[in-house]
Amino acid sequence: MAVETVKRLDARALRGDFPIFEEKIKGNPLAYLDSAASSQKPRQVLDRMREAYEHEYANVHRGVYELADRATEAYEGARLKVQRLLNARSRREVVFTRNVTYAMNLIAYAWGLPNLGPGDVAVVTELDHHAVFVPWQYIAGRTGAEFRAIPVDADGELQLDALDEIASAGRVRVVATNYISNTLGTVNPIERLTAWAHEQGAIMVVDAAQAAPHRALDVQALGCDFLGFTSHKMCGPGGAGVLWGREELLAAMEPFETGGEMIRSVKLEGTTWNDLPYKFEAGTPAIVEAVGLGAAVDYLEGIGFDAISEHEHELTAYALERLAELPWVRIFGPPLERRAGIISFEVEGVHPHDVAQILDRHGVAIRAGHHCTQPLMRRLGVAATNRASFYLYSIPEEIDQLVEGLHDVRKVFA
Amino acid sequence: MSDPAFEDLYREVILDHYKNPRGHGVIEDADAEAEGQNPLCGDEVSIYVAFGDDGETIDDVRFSGRGCAISQAATSMLMEMTKGRTVQQVAEMDKDELLAEIGVPLTPVRLKCAMLGLTTLKVALHRSKGTPLPEGLDGFDDLELG
Numbered sequence: 181m182a183v184e185t186v187k188r189l190d191a192r193a194l195r196g197d198f199p200i201f202e203e204k205i206k207g208n209p210l211a212y213l214d215s216a217a218s219s220q221k222p223r224q225v226l227d228r229m230r231e232a233y234e235h236e237y238a239n240v241h242r243g244v245y246e247l248a249d250r251a252t253e254a255y256e257g258a259r260l261k262v263q264r265l266l267n268a269r270s271r272r273e274v275v276f277t278r279n280v281t282y283a284m285n286l287i288a289y290a291w292g293l294p295n296l297g298p299g300d301v302a303v304v305t306e307l308d309h310h311a312v313f314v315p316w317q318y319i320a321g322r323t324g325a326e327f328r329a330i331p332v333d334a335d336g337e338l339q340l341d342a343l344d345e346i347a348s349a350g351r352v353r354v355v356a357t358n359y360i361s362n363t364l365g366t367v368n369p370i371e372r373l374t375a376w377a378h379e380q381g382a383i384m385v386v387d388a389a390q391a392a393p394h395r396a397l398d399v400q401a402l403g404c405d406f407l408g409f410t411s412h413k414m415c416g417p418g419g420a421g422v423l424w425g426r427e428e429l430l431a432a433m434e435p436f437e438t439g440g441e442m443i444r445s446v447k448l449e450g451t452t453w454n455d456l457p458y459k460f461e462a463g464t465p466a467i468v469e470a471v472g473l474g475a476a477v478d479y480l481e482g483i484g485f486d487a488i489s490e491h492e493h494e495l496t497a498y499a500l501e502r503l504a505e506l507p508w509v510r511i512f513g514p515p516l517e518r519r520a521g522i523i524s525f526e527v528e529g530v531h532p533h534d535v536a537q538i539l540d541r542h543g544v545a546i547r548a549g550h551h552c553t554q555p556l557m558r559r560l561g562v563a564a565t566n567r568a569s570f571y572l573y574s575i576p577e578e579i580d581q582l583v584e585g586l587h588d589v590r591k592v593f594a
Numbered sequence: 595m596s597d598p599a600f601e602d603l604y605r606e607v608i609l610d611h612y613k614n615p616r617g618h619g620v621i622e623d624a625d626a627e628a629e630g631q632n633p634l635c636g637d638e639v640s641i642y643v644a645f646g647d648d649g650e651t652i653d654d655v656r657f658s659g660r661g662c663a664i665s666q667a668a669t670s671m672l673m674e675m676t677k678g679r680t681v682q683q684v685a686e687m688d689k690d691e692l693l694a695e696i697g698v699p700l701t702p703v704r705l706k707c708a709m710l711g712l713t714t715l716k717v718a719l720h721r722s723k724g725t726p727l728p729e730g731l732d733g734f735d736d737l738e739l740g
Contacts, residue, residue, distance in 0.1 A: 241634060241703065242634065243703075244634075244635075244701075244703060244704060248703065249701045249702075249703060252701075252702065252703055253701075253702060256702065441633075443633060444631050444633055445631045445633070445638075452631075454633060
């Protein structure tokens with residue numbers, strides 16, 4: 181009898197793809213538990229980028245010579261890979277950006293500025309990264325629109341019963357939020373929020389920075405209107421990001437930045453804009469970075485997103501179990517079943533920066549700070565937290581190393 | 595030393611259409627018209643259509659403009675190919691039909707030049723008759739992915 185099983189990944193074998201794991205850090209093996217901030221890079225991506233720089237490099241779209249063709253095909257090929265990754269209807273819906281922050285600002289300026297006004301409401305959540313929170317707060321302020329944040333409960337989960345009150349504040353025109361909280365790992369109910377946004381006549385904007393590296397995304401199934409993610413958190417290089425948007429919305433929008441490449445015709449009397457997606461790609465793009473993102477997509481699809489999610493889920497379960505052994509450690513965030521591979525915690529009586537500093541002596545890399553989520557920190561009543569996050573190359577030994585390090589923290593501050 | 599791809603790209607029939615464009619000119623009071631640009635080469639094409647009494651047949655179609663040999667020759671070929679067809683036939687015309695006429699392989703960047711006339715003609719018909727806007731004429735739509 182054939183049994184359908186999720187393909188499992190072999191994290192120990194995959195670590196061989198990442199040169200950094202061959203190094204010792206302060207005499208210890210590296211326990212890299214900060215992938216939510218940025219991921220390490222596999223050789224496959226680095227090799228592809230080197231190949232592109234050595235054999236396929238020129239500026240894109242402009243030249244008609246062989247190298248320009250190679251560069252353009254590599255760059256546009258990366259776009260098609262992203263289109264396939266997202267199950268987008270058209271490659272015209274895939275705009276290369278610098279990062280998610282840029283993608284979110286693009287929507288806030290190019291859609292929000294002309295479409296919001298007094299009586300309108302822009303909605304985010306208390307969970308959101310500043311890259312989502314601040315652009316809408318700012319554009320709401322400039323246009324005279326209301327700005328509201330869906331509150332979270334003590335576990336960092338959205339309190340959806342507050343939606344009615346928010347809707348009574350005016351015409352809800354935009355709902356923007358993280359798919360997965362970068363601080364708590366909370367997986368937000370995007371389909372439900374999208375349905376609510378559309379009932380209000382609002383657009384739904386999703387920051388998928390913490391989702392795209394770990395799970396399969398299908399923008400048509402999600403039903404949202406815009407979605408952004410970044411390459412550097414998913415094994416790709418920095419400097420490349422993606423904004424996906426519904427073609428009809430992108431087509432109706434004015435440009436965000438003007439200049440070369442985004443034009444069709446320039447005359448003294450006026451200028452017309454290029455087709456999608458180029459209308460939103462002014463200037464020479466990060467060509468080889470986009471190619472590297474394409475290689476990262478290939479790499480992740482080769483491993484399988486189901487296998488990656490399952491692996492991280494098991495690690496998160498193990499880490500929650502090990503940290504629960506330490507009564508002086510407080511864990512923030514939702515229960516395992518609604519949590520991605522991110523754990524925020526605090527050590528009783530020790531500032532997170534001191535925790536991270538001592539852990540560094542053990543070769544353990546975690547993030548300490550407000551994680552660009554100051555409203556959430558205030559809601560949780562803390563100034564900062566420690567955050568451990570996992571990825572496809574994370575192994576249980578790294579969590580053991582973290583726990584040993586935490587015992588040392590306790591000893592130092594006893 | 596000669597490069598066969600180069601010889602192909604500028605084969606005689608393309609240069610002939612470029613130097614002696616068919617259907618070149620303007621139709622005053624045209625029933626449909628549109629202007630298209632390709633920012634890559636700075637190609638510009640304006641297309642003018644006159645319908646027959648049935649309002650469905652393309653009685654006359656002409657173009658004016660300037661640009662690279664590929665864009666202008668392909669538009670010239672298109673004039674010959676579409677005169678006498680119905681609006682619907684042209685709206686549904688596939689890029690492969692024009693590519694077969696051009697007869698040489700084109701890189702995605704040059705495909706944009708070659709498709710300028712067809713894209714612009716379809717836009718003109720869309721404005722006048724509400725036929726679908728051109729789609730899938732872009733060379734990057736069907737890149738081979740490794």
